[in-house]
Amino acid sequence: MSTFVLRLPMKKHLVFFAILLLPIRIFADKAVIEPHPSQEFEPWFTGPLIAPASMIIPPGHYDIEPYIFATAHTAFYDRDWEAQPRTTFWNFSFQPLIEIGVLSFMDFEIIPNISYNLANGSGNWIFGDLDTYLNFQLFSFTDPVWHSSLKFSLAETFPTGKYQNLNPRKNFTDQGGLGSWQTGFWLVWGNQVHVTGHQFFNARLSFAYTYLTSVKIRGINAYGGSIDTNGTIYPGRIFNVDLGIEYSLSQNWAFAVDIIGNWQGRNIFTGVEGPALTGRGLAQTGLGASAQFSLAPAIEYNWSENLGLIAGVWFTVAGREATKFASGVIAVNYYH
Numbered sequence: 001m002s003t004f005v006l007r008l009p010m011k012k013h014l015v016f017f018a019i020l021l022l023p024i025r026i027f028a029d030k031a032v033i034e035p036h037p038s039q040e041f042e043p044w045f046t047g048p049l050i051a052p053a054s055m056i057i058p059p060g061h062y063d064i065e066p067y068i069f070a071t072a073h074t075a076f077y078d079r080d081w082e083a084q085p086r087t088t089f090w091n092f093s094f095q096p097l098i099e100i101g102v103l104s105f106m107d108f109e110i111i112p113n114i115s116y117n118l119a120n121g122s123g124n125w126i127f128g129d130l131d132t133y134l135n136f137q138l139f140s141f142t143d144p145v146w147h148s149s150l151k152f153s154l155a156e157t158f159p160t161g162k163y164q165n166l167n168p169r170k171n172f173t174d175q176g177g178l179g180s181w182q183t184g185f186w187l188v189w190g191n192q193v194h195v196t197g198h199q200f201f202n203a204r205l206s207f208a209y210t211y212l213t214s215v216k217i218r219g220i221n222a223y224g225g226s227i228d229t230n231g232t233i234y235p236g237r238i239f240n241v242d243l244g245i246e247y248s249l250s251q252n253w254a255f256a257v258d259i260i261g262n263w264q265g266r267n268i269f270t271g272v273e274g275p276a277l278t279g280r281g282l283a284q285t286g287l288g289a290s291a292q293f294s295l296a297p298a299i300e301y302n303w304s305e306n307l308g309l310i311a312g313v314w315f316t317v318a319g320r321e322a323t324k325f326a327s328g329v330i331a332v333n334y335y336h
Contacts, residue, residue: 164217
């Protein structure tokens with residue numbers, strides 16, 4: 001079954017959109033594996049919580065997987081990898097992943113993002129940046145006990161969310177995106193092995209590189225700043241690695257975990273930053289090079305090969321110039 005998305009740290013105050021909205025999109029996609037004639041038992045997997053699938057959706061089929069994230073951003077990792085506590089910023093996000101088979105070697109995927117942000121008594125509904133993917137099957141091999149596959153994805157994020165001229169009284173809750181066109185290149189390898197009886201081991205390893213265009217920014221924005229900020233931000237490139245693992249205990253139940261690393265280059269700002277909102281010095285716009293490491297354990301229950309549910313938590317374990325967060329995640333997957 002299926003997933004999505006990861007996004008990566010992009011700014012000091014609201015980095016989670018980089019994590020929730022990157023073309024690190026990233027969420028578990030349905031792996032469509034035809035059973036071998038000699039294989040009596042076919043495993044049912046919803047997919048790890050975050051890692052994308054290594055198989056495309058065949059023509060004439062589609063996969064729908066609405067995700068709900070409830071995320072608390074409680075601190076910020078400084079340059080010395082120390083977590084500095086901050087007022088909790090809540091994000092409740094609904095991301096309905098839709099994937100459609102187009103050709104025998106290609107499918108199309110789209111992930112809208114609707115969120116509610118809450119911080120310091122301020123709350124706002126926002127529409128985030130829009131992620132799209134073209135997925136291409138490069139390789140697939142199946143025998144009675146082993147399946148291996150390789151997929152390449154071309155991702156594009158459309159800057160549909162609000163990112164500048166934010167209201168200083170709303171504590172960044174009116175931010176919905178990053179303002180940058182983001183082009184990502186993904187390579188996803190998958191390997192499934194029959195262990196014994198009804199038990200199967202499934203692994204996915206994804207690598208993603210994302211290029212972000214420069215953004216003209218005014219006022220308080222997704223990268224920081226003040227009401228007098230006026231200039232251009234050059235976001236750093238993003239590199240993401242995700243190892244997703246699943247193990248089935250029966251045809252219905254399975255455990256999963258994602259091990260994720262995100263790295264981003266330094267954001268460079270040119271222009272007028274303006275005075276900080278605190279009245280002390282200049283406003284900070286952008287961040288230095290950042291790193292963030294997180295885990296996402298989950299449990300799956302599959303009613304059939306076409307319908308399943310996955311639920312778990314996603315949380316950071318270390319970081320530098322990045323947000324510290326903990327998120328509850330649940331998704332229902334339907335494949336037709």
